[in-house]
Amino acid sequence: MEWFKALNWVAVVEWLNTFVASLSPLLASAGVPEEYWSLVAFGVLYLGATLVVLLFVLILLKSFRKFKQPQQEIDRAAEKDDDLSAAEITPIEPEHLVEPEPEPEPILGLFERLKRGLSKTQSSLVGRVDDLLRSRTTIDEDLIEELEEILITADLGMQTTQKLIKSLESCRARGELASPDQVRQLLMEELEKILKFESKPLDVSSASPFVIMVIGVNGVGKTTTIGKLANQFAQAGKKVILGAGDTFRAAAAEQLQIWGDRAGVEVVCHAEGADPSAVAFDAAKAAVARKADILLLDTAGRLHTKVNLMEELKKIRRVLDREIPGAPHEVLLVLDATTGQNALTQAKLFNEAVPLDGIALTKLDGTAKGGIVVAIAAEMQVPVRFVGIGEQLDDLRPFDAEMFVSVLFDR
Ligand SMILES: Nc1nc2c(ncn2[C@@H]2O[C@H](COP(=O)(O)OP(=O)(O)O)[C@@H](O)[C@H]2O)c(=O)[nH]1
Ligand SMILES: [Mg+2]
Numbered sequence: 001m002e003w004f005k006a007l008n009w010v011a012v013v014e015w016l017n018t019f020v021a022s023l024s025p026l027l028a029s030a031g032v033p034e035e036y037w038s039l040v041a042f043g044v045l046y047l048g049a050t051l052v053v054l055l056f057v058l059i060l061l062k063s064f065r066k067f068k069q070p071q072q073e074i075d076r077a078a079e080k081d082d083d084l085s086a087a088e089i090t091p092i093e094p095e096h097l098v099e100p101e102p103e104p105e106p107i108l109g110l111f112e113r114l115k116r117g118l119s120k121t122q123s124s125l126v127g128r129v130d131d132l133l134r135s136r137t138t139i140d141e142d143l144i145e146e147l148e149e150i151l152i153t154a155d156l157g158m159q160t161t162q163k164l165i166k167s168l169e170s171c172r173a174r175g176e177l178a179s180p181d182q183v184r185q186l187l188m189e190e191l192e193k194i195l196k197f198e199s200k201p202l203d204v205s206s207a208s209p210f211v212i213m214v215i216g217v218n219g220v221g222k223t224t225t226i227g228k229l230a231n232q233f234a235q236a237g238k239k240v241i242l243g244a245g246d247t248f249r250a251a252a253a254e255q256l257q258i259w260g261d262r263a264g265v266e267v268v269c270h271a272e273g274a275d276p277s278a279v280a281f282d283a284a285k286a287a288v289a290r291k292a293d294i295l296l297l298d299t300a301g302r303l304h305t306k307v308n309l310m311e312e313l314k315k316i317r318r319v320l321d322r323e324i325p326g327a328p329h330e331v332l333l334v335l336d337a338t339t340g341q342n343a344l345t346q347a348k349l350f351n352e353a354v355p356l357d358g359i360a361l362t363k364l365d366g367t368a369k370g371g372i373v374v375a376i377a378a379e380m381q382v383p384v385r386f387v388g389i390g391e392q393l394d395d396l397r398p399f400d401a402e403m404f405v406s407v408l409f410d411r
Contacts, residue, residue, distance in 0.1 A: 019045065114397060115407045117389030121370025125154035126408050129187065133180035144168055147183075154368070155340045157375030164190050188409050194374055195401035199383040202330060202358055204238070209287040209295045211320055211327035214360075215313055215350055216334035217301040221362035221388055223252060225334050226296045227259025228396035229386075233294050234263045241290060243283025243297040244269035245276045245316065256298055262393070266290070276300060280316045284323035297328070310353035317354055330357045332385065335376070337361050340369040347380050356380070360396070362388030373404065 020041040027037050115122070128150045136143050144165060151161040167190055171177045177186065204210040212229070216222045226242060233240045242260050246252035250272040260267035268283040280297055287295040299316065302309055320327040333356045335343040343361070350356060359380070364370050364387050373384055384399040405411070 016041075016045075110397075111403065111407060114387075114389060114403065115410075117365040117387075117395075118370055118404075118407050120366070120368040121154070121364065122408050122410075124368035125150070125156075125371050126410070128154070129184065133183060136180060139172055139177045139180070139183060143183075144172070147187075151371070154371035155375060156371040157341065157344060157379060160194065160375050160378040163194070163378065184409070188405055188411070191374055191408075192401055192405045194378045195384075195404065197377065197381060197383075199381070200357065202383075202385050204233070204294055207324075207326060207329050209241070209284075209292045209324060209327075210329050211284070211287070211295045211297065211324055212330045212332055213297045213299065213313075213316065213320065213328035213354075214332050214334060215299050215301065215354065217346060220301070220334045220336040220339075221360075222246075222301065222334045223255050223259065223298055224391065225332075225360050225362060225386065225388060225396060226256065226298050227263065228388075228393055230259060230265050230296055231263040231393050232396070234265055238293040239291065240265040240294045240296065241283060241287045241292040242267045243279050243295060245279045245283075245298045246300040247272060247274045247276050247279060248300045248302060252298070252300070276312055277315045277319045280319045281323060284320055284327065288324065295324075295327075306349075310350075313350075313354050331355065332358050332360055333382075334360045334362060335372075337364045337369055337372055337387075338367040340367075340372055341375070343372050344375050344379060347376055347382065351380065351382070356382045358383050358385035360384075360386040360388065361399075365389045365395070370408075373399075377401075 020038055023041050023044065024037055027040055028034075032040055129147065132143065132146055132150065147168070148161055148165050151164060152158065156164070164187065168177065168183065168186060171182075171186055177183055204212075214222050214226055223246070230240050230242055240263065242256055242265060244253040244256045244267055246256075247270055253267075253269040253272070257267050257269065266286070268279065268286050270279050270282070276299060283295055283297055286292070297316070297320070299313065300309070317328060317331075331354050333347060333350050335346060337343065339346075347356070347359065359376060359382055361373055361376070361384055364373075373387070376382065376384060386396050387399050387404075389395050389397060
């Protein structure tokens with residue numbers, strides 16, 4: 001209260017008197033009685049002081065907000081900067097750098113690919129059958145005879161064609177073939193029946209290492225098929241080893257090496273002219289030593305020395321069996337579909353020397369002779385494991401009888 005005491009009260013009272021005096025004309029004109037002038041002046045003073053205080057508080061508040069706003073703006077800007085720098089600084093995840101994993105191919109895509117690959121066979125077989133059926137209303141002997149011709153020229157082979165014609169005729173005799181649609185349906189069912197027969201499935205996990213010996217004449221696509229298979233198995237997480245058993249052509253081992261590099265798998269090879277059985281021996285040893293899941297062995301296919309070739313294949317078989325009891329677990333014959341009936345002859349020939357477990361039919365994409373699949377299944381009773389429908393890595397497809405018929409008949 002020191003400051004209160006220190007006030008110059010005389011000066012204050014003097015100032016108040018001056019204040020009242022300066023107000024008096026105004027108060028007089030307003031009709032305020034003289035005895036209330038001091039009170040009104042005091043009231044005015046009080047009001048004025050309150051207003052000044054309020055004004056002061058307002059100014060204070062305003063300046064406080066002004067002070068806060070820029071800070072918030074700075075903060076907000078900083079936040080924005082943070083976002084930006086976060087986007088800029090965030091390391092690009094490796095998956096953004098590598099190509100996105102291809103989506104698993106939808107069933108339709110697979111179907112469409114096979115359809116494109118089989119388009120020539122489709123038009124030479126089912127296309128012609130459909131043309132014939134469209135031009136007829138009755139199912140008579142003439143029609144069956146013309147069907148027979150189509151089936152033979154589409155490389156289904158004599159034996160298979162006769163079998164199919166027989167079932168068509170017996171159905172007709174029973175009165176079950178009244179419309180062209182029924183002919184188409186029966187043909188479809190019979191083809192599927194021929195293609196689906198009881199056989200040992202290819203189960204690469206049934207042995208370790210599982211040895212696949214790939215045989216076939218020169219140029220049918222053995223090395224290419226091995227390359228495609230190696231890639232597929234490796235992608236499925238299998239440890240694969242390739243054996244370059246075609247030692248007659250230097251280019252053959254080089255070609256296999258290229259496929260091996262592409263698939264990222266080891267290739268066992270010897271110099272040109274080496275004994276193919278020695279390659280088989282080393283490849284089998286390597287497959288065991290490296291704990292490989294699958295060994296794919298390439299072989300030569302010089303058909304002009306037929307007897308030698310067959311003896312050589314038998315020898316390779318023995319060597320493999322000695323090193324890995326039970327091997328080869330699959331003798332896979334590669335056939336070129338473009339050769340038509342010749343492919344069937346080759347299958348019979350090889351089967352006599354080394355019993356076949358499966359067949360890979362290549363180059364279906366380039367031929368109208370795809371009907372040979374049916375002939376092979378019917379006459380050999382050896383399952384077609386794979387079909388080649390192009391030269392790309394994924395152009396080797398597991399053969400599926402149902403899908404094959406569906407594609408041909410556009411079901
Ligand atoms: N269009 C097509 N060509 C193929 C297919 N499979 C293999 N080829 C080609 O056939 C040729 C011979 O193949 P190759 O593997 O060297 O036969 P090999 O002598 O039996 O080993 C090569 O030009 C391959 O690209 C296939 O499914 N479709
Ligand atoms: Mg080859």
